[in-house]
Amino acid sequence: MLQIALWKRVLIWSALAAGLIFSTPNLFYERVERHNDAAAEIEALGATPEREADLALWPNWMPSSLVNLGLDLRGGAHLLAEVQVADVYEGRMDGLWPEVRDALRDQRAAVGSVRRQPSPPDELRVRISEPAGLAVALETVRGLARPVATLTGVGASDIExxxxxxxxxxxxxxxxxxxxxDRTIQQSLEIIRRRVDEVGTREPTIQRQGEDRVLIQVPGIGSADELKALIGTTAQLTFHPVVGRTGEAGGDLGAGNLLLPSMDEPGVFYIVERTPVVTGEELVDAQPAFDQNGRPAVNFRFNPTGARKFGDYTAENIGSPFAIVLDDEVVSAPVIQSHIPGGSGIITGSFSVEESTNLAVLLRAGALPAELVFLEERTIGPELGQDSIDAGRIAALVAFxxxxxxxxxxxxxxxxxxxxxxxxxxxxxxxLLSVIGATLTLPGIAGIVLTIGMAVDANVLVFERIREELKTAKGPARAIELGYEKALSAIVDANITTFITAGILFALGSGxxxxxxxxxxxxxxTSVFTAIFVTRLLIVLWFERRRPRTIEV
Known part of the structure; x- marks a missing residue:
């Protein structure tokens, strides 16, 4: 008989109700978006009257997930950047020098004195005063090698x-x-993501392209310049021992030293040791603040490792200056007056309130491991996005x-x-698109239009099969039942092959x-569900109510 069990009917109606409820916020897109932004900002930054008003635009008990609009629909900024991965090699060599120096000093009887020599950025050259001890020195330095921590590098050492x-x-x-x-690119991707979407409401597209390039697309942002201002600086904070101060840019610095300009004092340069005492990688927090004179500043705090290094250095170097360096500029070079335990401090300088806030954001996000060179930048206006939305809407309505x-x-x-x-x-x-947080682009609209055409294929198969069964003089109930049963295999086969194609496109494609x-x-x-279950339920409800002796399909 043509019937559907009660529990199946409840499940079908429940699924339909859930789909309708979760799709409803998209009918009030702007209101729900302002509600969501306000909720995220209140959680991250605190409540204000304006945020409370925006929060009240949509009921809290209703779902508020939206289909995110892509860059081609909403407008925004597009950047293609190249990560200067070679910069990291120089940092690795600088970080390796103290270990090499200390290890060779333990072999002083054989190798003599040790001095670092000028070398290319990706090399570390060390001269020993006793050439006869070169074999001992080489063996000692090779003992510092560590295995490469990747599957492709199994059995290899990290240094030669x-x-x-x-x-x-x-x-x-x-x-x-x-x-x-690989680590540099992945770290760059994560830090860029933190910088451009600290609150979590922008839905950026940030992905690797090729060996050393990063694609950055942020819907809703004003311009490419605004996006570059957020991510265009490394925000590398380091603390260096000060060797000297000079008013000239040249001169002999000595091996292992750097000449850095002062940020606040034009024409003043500081000679600092190349290897920092503490780096921004050991920062755990940075917040905008004001110093004792009421000027904008930034409070910072280190993790336990950084706090120990910072405390030990200040305890051992009371009366000596040390430089706070931000992106190769000396922000300040105070003299250590006393031991600074706890791993916290304050950065002062000629900051405005906005600059101190931006600096705190950059420091919280972490330092980019390498410089970014922007190869391509575009600003896509919202007018173009609205044109795309209108064209997609017209296409969908015509198809529908x-x-x-x-x-x-x-x-x-x-x-x-x-x-x-x-x-x-x-x-x-x-x-479903709202629940999973998918981003809808113009090709996505094309997928919806294609789905509209494909959605009735299953119904066509069922209805044609019912017509065939009616020709064999079977009753209408039996014809409908056989129509669904015999068309099921063709429906499943056709949709599985298309679904496999969609899976391959998702796995191998991008953007x-x-x-x-x-x-x-x-x-x-959704089309298979509605074709097999929903239309059948509608037909059964009609059939139970009317009990027709004959039907025409």
């Missing part, structure tokens, strides 16, 4: 050590360079109306049932291709 007369040459191994490049007219003309009342299921299908698709794959895949799921 060679000798040249009385010099030791240390380089990163090829496996370690590859691992370092054309399909509904065809179904009604071809299958009569059964076609109207299919049209109602089609409307519910689109609502469920938007509900807009993935957006198309997501809407196509979700559309297949």
């Amino acid at each position: 050590v060679a000798g040249d007369g009385d010099e030791i040459i240390v380089r990163l191994s090829e496996a370690e360079r590859q691992a370092t490049d 109306v054309a399909v509904m007219v065809f179904m009604a003309a071809s299958y009569g009342l059964f076609g109207l049932f299919a049209n109602l299921a089609l409307i519910l299908n689109v609502a469920m698709m938007f509900g 807009p291709v993935r957006g198309f794959a997501i809407t196509l895949g979700l559309g297949i799921l």
Whole structure:
């Protein structure tokens, strides 16, 4: 008999209700978006009357998930940046020098005195005063090597050590360079994400392209320059011992030293040791504040490791100056007056309130491990996005109306049932897109339009099969039941192959291709559900009410 169990009916209606409820916020997009932004800002930054007013625009008991609009629909900024991964090699060599120096000093009887020599950025050259002890020195430095921490680098060491007369040459191994490049790109991606979306409401697209490039797309931001201002600086905070102060840019600095300009004193330069005492990587917090004179400043706090280093250095160097360096400029160089325990301090300088706030954001996000060189930048205006939305809406409506007219003309009342299921299908698709937080792009709209056309395929198969069964003089109830049973295998086969194609597009594609794959895949799921279960439920309800002796499909 043509019937559906009560528990199945409850599940079908529940699924439809959930789809409609979760898709509803998209009908009030601007209000819900302001509500969501206000909720995130209140949680991160605190409540204000304006944020409370925006929060009240949408009921808290209603779902508030939205389909995110992509860059091509909403407008925003697009950047393509190249990460200067070679910069990291120099930092690794600088960080390795204290270990090499201390290890060789333990072998002083054999190697004599140790002095660092000028070298390329990706090398560390060390001269020993006793060339006869070169073999001992090489063995000692090789003992500092560590295994490469990647699957592709199993069995390899992170450094290569060679000798040249009385010099030791240390380089990163090829496996370690590859691992370092991968870590640098991944770290850059995460830090860029923190900087451009600290509150978590912008939905940026930040992904790796090729070996050393990063694609950054942020919908809703004013311009590419505004985006570059957020991510265009490394915000590298370090603390260095001060060797001297000078008013000249040249002169002999000595091996292992740097000449850095003062940020607040034009024409003044500081000679500092190249290797920092503490780095910004050991920062755990930075907040805008005011100093004792009421001028804008930034409070900072180190993690336990950084706090110990900072405390030990200040305890051992009371009366000596040390430099607070931000992006290769000396912010200040105070004299250590006393031991500073606890790992906290304050950065003062010629800051405005806005500059101190931005600096705190950059420091909290962390330092970029390498410089970014911007190769491509575009600002996409919201007018272009609105044009795309309007064009997509028109295309979807035309497709929707054309399909509904065809179904009604071809299958009569059964076609109207299919049209109602089609409307519910689109609502469920938007509900799923909202729940998973998917980003809708122009190719995504194309996927929705394609889904609208494909959604009735299953109904066409069922209805044609019912027509065939009616020709064999079976009763209407049995014809409907057999129509669904015999068409099921063809429906499942056709949609599984399309779903596999969508999965491959998602796995191998990127950006807009993935957006198309997501809407196509979700559309297949919802269309199969509505075609097999929803239209059948509608037909059963009609049949139970009317009990027709004959039907026409």
